[in-house]
Amino acid sequence: MYTEKVMDHFQNPRNVGEIDNASGVGTVGNAKCGDIMRMYLDIDDNGVIRDCKFKTFGCGAAVATSSMATELVIGKTIQEALQVTNKAVMEALDGLPPVKVHCSLLAEEAIHAALWDYAQKNGIQIEGLEKPKSDIHEDEEQEEEY
């Protein structure tokens, strides 16, 4: 059900771990729904993301999207990182099964949450960044059978 790229990022996740004294940390998702992502950002004085690490509790797609998201933001400026959308993450993974699309949303949200934390810590405003939702499942409605 997963593409080769998803399986690769699940089996060999890039940038797993924590960053001590990170510039920004964001945690999104909820354990009730079975996925939580935490992103750590190390941002230099020029606003460039030097490093990004993650920890994820979740399914194969949740791990793979976190891993891919870290790869996509490392080396980018804050504004460029904001352009890393869930679509970009999905495309980079050659797609996700429909039921797993929310994992890519979670990855996007995790980056935003970490950037939000960075902005809060430094008392700055990042153009185009809104306060992230703590739970991406808030608006989702489950489909009924029958």
Next chain:
Amino acid sequence: MQKDFIYLDNAATTKTAPQVVEAMLPYFTESYGNPSSIYAAGASAKEAVDRARELIASTLGAKANEIYFTGGGSEGDNWVLKATVEAYASKGKHIITSAIEHHAILHTCQYLEKKGYEVTYVGVDEKGIIKLDELEKAIRPDTILISVMFANNEIGTIQPIREIGAMAKAHGVLFHTDAVQAYAHMPIDVNAMNIDMLSASGHKFNGPKGIGFLYIRTGIKIRSLLHGGHQERGRRAGTENVTGIVGIAKAAELAVERLEEREKKEKELTDYLINRISQEVPHCRLNGDREKRLSNNVNFSFQFIEGESLLIMLDMKGICASSGSACTSGSLDPSHVLLAIGLPHEIAHGSLRLTVSEENTLEEMERTVDAVKEIVAKLRSMSPLYEDFVRANG
């Protein structure tokens, strides 16, 4: 498929026994006649169906004309619920079941609720055993049916069927049991246990898929499932699945002959898994009752990790297992069974079910425990929940 994998998902389905395949073959290639036909090829097919019906009946202490062949467990469950409520509508519209039934029961009950029936879902204790006092309290004058599974498919808990049967009888309520996981795995006597209806499925005990049966005690009114021909005493029309019927009977015969021997072998394997995992993997819990459980079932929850990841990593090591996590159920909610026994959502997401067969070996169990230990540790090392736990506990 080559046997280069360790198959530990026998509650999902089993390998069709070679003797079963062998018994079925002549009914594809030689005696392929329609059992309803008059000539010899039809007659021999009919004889095979009759023999199969007698054999199945004998394994339950039932009569042959009380056995109805179906397309499997879900069909039997659907049939019982939908057709009984219709036949007994004059008595009432109330059904009692448990919170941990298979979806074939639960979703059918939800369907009936939309049609105006009332369903009481009786809870279970933390081991997954139905609360008998709650069950008895739920019985009303308009209750027409109690449906409680014989043994649970996820956590393997065996229900107090004899007590429920006696209770149903005392109150004059029909009693159905979904015995898909239990039939041919443990002794069942429909008379001693006061079971009025029982559904079973062939592929859970080394029979073929797509065949099952429903036992309906003589005298019980139940509407026909399929209208058409006279097959199955007019209650389920359609040309008999002769090969499947021959197959399920052969599988039942083989299973019942060696019931105790097989249980003992399976228990040796599951005891090994339970003991080692309990001792060697921190922050885990065995789900279900330690004693009152199917001999082939192991179900653990591992804190701080998610089940689908665990399954994929086990699969990469050639181990087939299953989980009650949301990701494996196609919804956001983890297993209703694990929630019913009181597990919090995040712990229910991290469950693992291993169901053995007597063909498994201790060496395979050893490899499985080693793999589980390694994978759980790896997933915890990437889990923010574990990180928080370690921080909070130094």
